[in-house]
Amino acid sequence: DGSKLWLRYQPLSAKQVKSLSMVISSVLIEEPGDCTAITELQYAWKQLTGKELPVAASLKDYSLVIGTEKSKLIQSLGLQKELQTLGSDGFIIRTMKSKGNRITVIASKGENGLLYAVFNLLRNIQLYVPSSNILRTIQLGSSPFTFDIKEVPSYKIRILNHWDNLDGTIERGYAGHSLWKWDELPGKLSPRYKEYARANASIGINGTVLNNVNASPEILSNAYLQKVKALAEVFRPYGIHVYLSVNFSSPAALGGLSTSDPLNEGVQQWWKDKAKEIYGLIPDFGGFLVKANSEGLPGPQDFGRTHADGANMLADALKPYNGIVMWRAFVYKSSMEDRAGQAYNEFTPLDGKFRSNVILQVKNGPIDFQPREPFSPLFGAMTRTALMPEFQITQEYLGASNHLVYLAPLYKECLESDTYCSGEGSTVAWVTDGKLFPHPLTAIAGVANIGEDANWCGHQFAQANWYAFGRLAWNNELTPEVIADEWIKQTFNQQKEFVEPVKEMMLASREAAVNYMMPLGLHHLFAWGHHYGPEPWCTVPGARADWLPSYYHKADTLGIGFDRTLDTGSKAVGQYFVPLRNDYNKLKTCPEQYLLWFHHVPWKYKMKSGQTLWNELCYTYDKGVQQVRGFQKTWDKMESFVDAQRFHEVQSRLKIQSKDAVWWKDACLLYFQTFSRQPIPYDIERPV
Numbered sequence: 001d002g003s004k005l006w007l008r009y010q011p012l013s014a015k016q017v018k019s020l021s022m023v024i025s026s027v028l029i030e031e032p033g034d035c036t037a038i039t040e041l042q043y044a045w046k047q048l049t050g051k052e053l054p055v056a057a058s059l060k061d062y063s064l065v066i067g068t069e070k071s072k073l074i075q076s077l078g079l080q081k082e083l084q085t086l087g088s089d090g091f092i093i094r095t096m097k098s099k100g101n102r103i104t105v106i107a108s109k110g111e112n113g114l115l116y117a118v119f120n121l122l123r124n125i126q127l128y129v130p131s132s133n134i135l136r137t138i139q140l141g142s143s144p145f146t147f148d149i150k151e152v153p154s155y156k157i158r159i160l161n162h163w164d165n166l167d168g169t170i171e172r173g174y175a176g177h178s179l180w181k182w183d184e185l186p187g188k189l190s191p192r193y194k195e196y197a198r199a200n201a202s203i204g205i206n207g208t209v210l211n212n213v214n215a216s217p218e219i220l221s222n223a224y225l226q227k228v229k230a231l232a233e234v235f236r237p238y239g240i241h242v243y244l245s246v247n248f249s250s251p252a253a254l255g256g257l258s259t260s261d262p263l264n265e266g267v268q269q270w271w272k273d274k275a276k277e278i279y280g281l282i283p284d285f286g287g288f289l290v291k292a293n294s295e296g297l298p299g300p301q302d303f304g305r306t307h308a309d310g311a312n313m314l315a316d317a318l319k320p321y322n323g324i325v326m327w328r329a330f331v332y333k334s335s336m337e338d339r340a341g342q343a344y345n346e347f348t349p350l351d352g353k354f355r356s357n358v359i360l361q362v363k364n365g366p367i368d369f370q371p372r373e374p375f376s377p378l379f380g381a382m383t384r385t386a387l388m389p390e391f392q393i394t395q396e397y398l399g400a401s402n403h404l405v406y407l408a409p410l411y412k413e414c415l416e417s418d419t420y421c422s423g424e425g426s427t428v429a430w431v432t433d434g435k436l437f438p439h440p441l442t443a444i445a446g447v448a449n450i451g452e453d454a455n456w457c458g459h460q461f462a463q464a465n466w467y468a469f470g471r472l473a474w475n476n477e478l479t480p481e482v483i484a485d486e487w488i489k490q491t492f493n494q495q496k497e498f499v500e501p502v503k504e505m506m507l508a509s510r511e512a513a514v515n516y517m518m519p520l521g522l523h524h525l526f527a528w529g530h531h532y533g534p535e536p537w538c539t540v541p542g543a544r545a546d547w548l549p550s551y552y553h554k555a556d557t558l559g560i561g562f563d564r565t566l567d568t569g570s571k572a573v574g575q576y577f578v579p580l581r582n583d584y585n586k587l588k589t590c591p592e593q594y595l596l597w598f599h600h601v602p603w604k605y606k607m608k609s610g611q612t613l614w615n616e617l618c619y620t621y622d623k624g625v626q627q628v629r630g631f632q633k634t635w636d637k638m639e640s641f642v643d644a645q646r647f648h649e650v651q652s653r654l655k656i657q658s659k660d661a662v663w664w665k666d667a668c669l670l671y672f673q674t675f676s677r678q679p680i681p682y683d684i685e686r687p688v
């Protein structure tokens with residue numbers, strides 16, 4: 001089953017165990033003595049080798065030496081200075097010689113770094129020992145399995161956002177109810193809380209926001225804070241800090257005050273008292289996440305104040321305890337003003353006005369977690385404000401837990417987008433990870449896809465998206481290929497005949513989803529409400545203005561696409577730096593993957609392929625369908641490599657995905673055909 005995630009530690013063969021013992025045969029523990037890193041190491045070692053790793057009293061050949069900077073041995077190895085450069089979470093794993101002994105050293109400043117190092121070592125052992133012949137290389141006299149790893153995470157805060165409600169439901173959650181059993185807490189602790197913390201620590205995640213951004217004021221009541229404290233205590237040994245989403249009108253709604261105006265002294269005091277209460281219970285509490293004046297939620301603008309006034313008031317309350325405020329930039333009014341440009345217009349004038357413990361949390365794209373969006377133009381535009389990317393791990397707009405869509409390529413596409421804000425090479429990754437602008441605060445968030453399903457994420461392959469988010473948060477230079485490879489090998493098996501085709505399928509899956517849902521820059525063709533299937537014709541009474549037919553696609557008899565150009569359109573393209581602004585602004589130079597995002601294009605426009613736009617649209621939708629058929633074929637061949645349960649679960653979901661892909665293609669093409677008035681080319685699959 002999928003409950004063990006990627007932490008399976010499948011037993012090594014006797015030969016492999018022997019090989020491993022020629023690299024590590026005992027462990028020498030110095031400061032900090034007993035800690036989670038050691039417990040995890042011993043647990044995994046037992047799973048892998050069938051035996052405990054002997055604890056040695058002194059250094060000998062093949063010792064694994066573990067210690068923080070306080071350890072005498074680490075100091076005697078001359079590593080102290082280097083450790084100072086690694087921050088609190090960084091670490092070294094290094095093969096060294098000491099007094100004639102060949103040893104492996106794991107060192108970090110503090111205990112969290114040791115934990116990340118142990119998980120890194122275990123990953124390396126699992127990925128490389130089975131496929132290498134250490135014994136033979138030793139016999140041949142060459143140097144086997146030499147470690148020289150030094151890692152510092154890309155972001156200081158690597159955090160999951162749970163959109164979990166206090167009644168146990170999850171907004172946009174597709175893996176069952178919430179993991180948090182609020183009704184049982186704090187008295188009863190589900191064993192899954194610890195499993196959750198382990199899984200996160202194993203990929204470097206060090207923070208979690210427990211509740212929905214559409215926050216209930218109730219979460220700040222003492223009764224709930226006691227529950228939060230209980231969770232924080234389970235997570236603490238795994239280096240996970242707890243954060244909460246707060247409702248901006250809590251002082252009035254929960255505290256009974258007559259206002260929640262951030263400039264009101266009583267309100268400020270209420271937040272200060274609340275912070276004191278929280279930190280009294282949870283000394284390492286991380287801080288607040290705030291969705292304010294967005295989608296009907298209260299915020300500082302209700303009192304004529306700015307986002308900065310609101311964020312700073314909370315920041316001041318948290319400051320004495322080193323707490324932070326993650327203030328979301330996901331704002332737009334339900335008006336006919338181009339939604340894509342609104343967050344930029346609202347936030348850029350506030351650049352430089354936020355406290356140093358405030359970070360703006362910006363969704364990867366300017367609209368809302370669509371299958372493909374250009375990066376948000378806020379990245380690079382606010383150089384005096386710390387900015388953190390927010391990705392969605394849960395598949396709100398990507399087939400929920402029915403579609404196999406590996407999201408690392410989507411995350412990576414955003415992170416490596418060049419904003420050009422400080423010339424070429426100013427990628428979103430560099431704008432946010434402190435390389436370009438040295439903000440003391442760096443962070444990255446992912447909206448979790450975790451629920452109480454036995455396999456945690458609904459779809460077996462959705463686990464890969466949790467894994468990929470964590471790995472990229474730790475190291476934003478990793479490639480989707482490497483991450484998929486690691487995940488498959490740890491989650492399933494290492495057989496090449498399995499790993500290669502499955503990896504290929506995963507790597508193609510995001511583009512396939514774009515193809516069968518909304519290719520060529522189309523966006524938000526989703527059904528009102530559930531966001532699962534297509535509804536580009538939306539006529540739901542009560543739907544927001546921006547959902548009315550054709551708000552996003554603008555199809556008419558002349559063409560299709562949202563004109564965001566400078567001369568004839570909404571001018572949102574002007575929010576990007578040169579040369580992007582110019583490239584996107586011109587039809588000829590706009591990348592075709594964003595064509596209909598920025599342009600209203602005639603149906604007969606000639607695409608790079610030589611096809612008309614209409615035909616290209618037809619062929620691309622069809623290609624998406626064929627790609628999913630291909631995934632089915634690939635997976636069917638994998639039956640002998642996977643346990644029956646996981647095989648059948650994935651197989652049946654691929655059938656759903658295949659049907660859905662046809663549904664998307666038919667719905668969109670038949671609807672758009674009423675405008676294009678062109679035939680669907682005969683060589684693609686007929687509508688069903």
Ligand code: GCU
Pocket residue numbers: 171172213214291295330368396
């Ligand atoms: C989307 C999503 C909402 C969510 C919102 C947000 O609009 O559909 O459910 O609350 O994003 O990110 O705040």
